[in-house]
Amino acid sequence: MKMMMHSSRRKPILGFKEDSRFPWRRCSSLYKLFAACVFLLLCSLLWLQISCSGDMEDRQSPPQQPCAPASSPEHGAALAAADDPSWGPHKMALIVPFRERFDELLVFVPFIHAFLNRKRIRHAIYVVNQVDHYRFNRASLVNVGFLESSNDTDYVAMHDVDLLPLNEQLDYGWPGEGPFHVASPELHPLYHYKTYVGGILLLTKKHFSMCNGMSNRFWGWGREDDEFYRRLRKAQLQLFRPSGISTGYKTFRHIHDSAWRKRDTKRLAAQKQEQFKVDPDGGLSNLRYEVESRQHLLISGAPCDVINTRLHCDLELTPWCQM
Numbered sequence: 001m002k003m004m005m006h007s008s009r010r011k012p013i014l015g016f017k018e019d020s021r022f023p024w025r026r027c028s029s030l031y032k033l034f035a036a037c038v039f040l041l042l043c044s045l046l047w048l049q050i051s052c053s054g055d056m057e058d059r060q061s062p063p064q065q066p067c068a069p070a071s072s073p074e075h076g077a078a079l080a081a082a083d084d085p086s087w088g089p090h091k092m093a094l095i096v097p098f099r100e101r102f103d104e105l106l107v108f109v110p111f112i113h114a115f116l117n118r119k120r121i122r123h124a125i126y127v128v129n130q131v132d133h134y135r136f137n138r139a140s141l142v143n144v145g146f147l148e149s150s151n152d153t154d155y156v157a158m159h160d161v162d163l164l165p166l167n168e169q170l171d172y173g174w175p176g177e178g179p180f181h182v183a184s185p186e187l188h189p190l191y192h193y194k195t196y197v198g199g200i201l202l203l204t205k206k207h208f209s210m211c212n213g214m215s216n217r218f219w220g221w222g223r224e225d226d227e228f229y230r231r232l233r234k235a236q237l238q239l240f241r242p243s244g245i246s247t248g249y250k251t252f253r254h255i256h257d258s259a260w261r262k263r264d265t266k267r268l269a270a271q272k273q274e275q276f277k278v279d280p281d282g283g284l285s286n287l288r289y290e291v292e293s294r295q296h297l298l299i300s301g302a303p304c305d306v307i308n309t310r311l312h313c314d315l316e317l318t319p320w321c322q323m
Contacts, residue, residue: 082113082303083122090174091122092202093153095145096161097138099130104255106299108161113302115165121172124153125304127161131292132310134321139214139224143287144309146208155204157182163199164253167245175202178238187242187251197232197239198225199252210235212283219313219321230278288312 083091094112098105109125116123126149128141142158149156155175163183165172170182183199185192191199203211211231218224232239245251292308313321 082117082124084120085122087120087122088174090155091124091153092116092155092157092172093145093149093205094123094125094157094159095142095149096125096127096159097130097136097141097145098127098161099136101161104161107255108164109304110300110302111164112159113304115168116172118168119172123157123172124150125302127304127306129306129308130311131308133323134311134313135219135323136221137216137219137224137311137321138221139218139228140216140287140289140311141309143213143216143284144289144291144307144311146205146213147284147287148291148307153205155202156208158201158203160199162255163188164255165200165251166253167247167251169245170242170251172202175204175207175240178240179203179207179232180240182242183252184241187245187248189249189252189254195226195229197229201225207235207237209284210237212285213287215279215282216287217279217282217318219318227279231283234278288314 094116096105096108105127109127113123113125126145128145128148130136130141142156146156157172160183165182171180172182179197180202181197181200182202185194185196188196188199211228211234214224214231215227218227289312290310292310294308295306297304297306315321
């Protein structure tokens, strides 16, 4: 009996001896959990201090900008002024007829700004944005850009937003001798007929006024530049085009994706009958519009003026202005 009592007492004694060697075993489960939480808290505070120190170092160092290297010609040209008087006495109003093609505009404005600066062409970019609910009217928007451009510009460039010049030999200078068609048929990637004057056309403001601007009858896409070719002939203006350009149809990059954004080429019956006729009286003289607002923007450092425009339509004269 004594042996059994002695034996029964040994277990706690043996257990007590083990606790003397491993003191943590005396703690209850609650204490163990508390100790683990304290340990994790200390580790978290240490990690947070290290992270904050790294962030402070990053803030003290200058941020890296995703731009061209400072030594590249593109970077230097982009930083140059668009209106440097030392570049010459003439200044271009670059007019971009526009509606809802913001992805192309974000590419076009910085590109053409840098291109013209490299060629030392004084310029101001006017994006004439059609905000009414009528069909797109490229010719009327060009007329608006002409009237709304500043008085210190003395010639205009009628410029598509989806056409980027790739050849540095292309001339965007003063077209004093006569209208200069930069995107000539032998260079344009899409349109090659002899009477084509679309894409990019330069004129002095005097010559544009002699033509009474462009016809306002062309709602929807196309034909307005063909009618303008007849106006140039009627005004007896000599048309000039580039010479000595050897890059052919690779002279320009066309960035319009027709699969993504369809052109409005619909032709109503009355419109089909009128689209090839000369508009003898329309143009600057009968243009009706309202400027809703003007905004001066910087797109990747390139300046431009956005003219939000509402065009007016005479439903009796051109009922096809409605969708």
